[in-house]
Amino acid sequence: MxxxxxxxxxxxxxxxxxxxxxxxxxxxxxxxxxxxxxxxxxxxxxxxxxxxxxxxxxxxxxxxxxxxxxxxxxxxxxxxxxxxxxxxxxxxxxLQMVFQDPHSSLNPRQTVARIISDPLLTQGGSAAAARKRAVELMELVGLIPEHIDRYPHEFSGGQAQRIGIARALATSxxxxxxxxxxxxxxxxxxxxxxxxxxxxxxxxxxxxxxxxxxxxxxxxxxxxxxxxxxxxxxxxxxxxxxxxxxxxxxxxxxxxxxxxxxxxxxxxxxxxxxxxDPPSPAAPPPGCTFHPRCPKAQAVCRTEAPPLRVAVAGEPREVACHFPEAG
Missing domain, CATH: 3.40.50.300 (P-loop containing nucleotide triphosphate hydrolases)
Incomplete structure (x- = not known):
């Protein structure tokens, strides 16, 4: 079965x-x-x-x-x-997100407590419960809870990214x-x-x-x-x-x-x-968009865009190429 x-x-x-x-x-x-x-x-x-x-x-x-x-x-x-x-x-x-640059994604005018608490406050949580959750998250991501009232510029890049991760986890x-x-x-x-x-x-x-x-x-x-x-x-x-x-x-x-x-x-x-270099997305080449840089390109690659399809029978992998490598 x-x-x-x-x-x-x-x-x-x-x-x-x-x-x-x-x-x-x-x-x-x-x-x-x-x-x-x-x-x-x-x-x-x-x-x-x-x-x-x-x-x-x-x-x-x-x-x-x-x-x-x-x-x-x-x-x-x-x-x-x-x-x-x-x-x-x-x-x-x-559904939450962690951004690339930790410092630019954190509001420099807000304390860490407010930054981490903000998603919960937006969802209607109380200030006291949100702050308690922020303290828990500080510990969870390896930061010192006593630093919760500091501002983002007082943290290193790695610490700031931990704050960003804590914020993303606030709503579970x-x-x-x-x-x-x-x-x-x-x-x-x-x-x-x-x-x-x-x-x-x-x-x-x-x-x-x-x-x-x-x-x-x-x-x-x-x-x-x-x-x-x-x-x-x-x-x-x-x-x-x-x-x-x-x-x-x-x-x-x-x-x-x-x-x-x-x-x-x-x-x-x-x-x-x-x-x-990669072509401009405003003017992509016809056919397979990779063909101007591909060492294996043939005539069909210049006219027909290959669909994403199973590369090897029985294998859960797909490839968009007219001439894929045999695995």
């Missing part, structure tokens, strides 16, 4: 986000171009790619800091992509969108924040959408990986398969740039260098 898997906590389908051109009459910019993925309860999905590929826009649209142009975003089976702001308020208890969310949560931090501090996020996931049963460009960090924390290029997902699958046998040429190029800890292996391995 087969059991039906539970529905995903987050379900994204054909999500598109388009911005108007900077100048009058200029072409609109399609920052996110019809992507789709699922995030299960307790899972971590990594969203990776070069700067400007649409990763952060995707995360901000999911939590409705940006409005989708088209497509569907469903949380726990409920369509939220078109909900009015008033209806979004109770949903924000379950089920899904946290983490937008480059360690990229603005020193390497030694990055490891501390990653360890903290992993511990919180185990203890609280959190699901993460982990947006990053550092593939080493993604390999450490994620269960599955989705690779974006110019607003589209070009490969998505289990971390082990994507890292050991990447099927898309872009994924292979990204992984070849990740430093190896073994100097001998680093010197002997093949480094894939992509030609040129």
């Amino acid at each position: 087969t059991t039906t898997p539970p529905p995903p906590l987050l379900r994204v389908r054909d999500l598109t986000v388009t911005f108007p051109g900077r100048r009058r009459g200029s072409a609109p910019v399609r920052a996110v171009d019809g992507i789709g993925f699922d995030v299960a309860a307790g899972e971590t999905l990594g969203l990776v790619g070069e700067s400007g590929c649409g990763k952060s826009t995707t995360g901000r649209t999911i939590v409705r800091l940006l409005e989708p142009t088209a497509g569907s975003v469903a949380f726990d089976g409920r369509e939220i992509g078109r909900l009015p702001q008033r209806a979004l308020k109770p949903l924000r208890r379950d 969310p089920r899904l946290v969108v983490a937008d480059e949560p360690v990229s603005a931090l020193d390497v030694s501090v990055q490891a501390q924040i990653v360890n903290l996020m992993e511990r919180l996931q185990r203890e609280l049963g959190l699901a993460y959408l982990f947006i990053a460009h550092d593939l080493s960090v993604v390999k450490r924390v994620c269960d599955r990986v989705a690779v974006m290029y110019l607003g589209r997902i070009v490969e998505i699958g289990a971390k082990e398969r994507v890292y050991t046998a990447p099927a898309h040429p872009y994924t292979r190029a990204l992984l070849s740039a990740v430093p190896l800890p073994d100097p001998a292996a680093e010197r002997s391995r093949e480094r894939i260098t992509l030609l040129g």
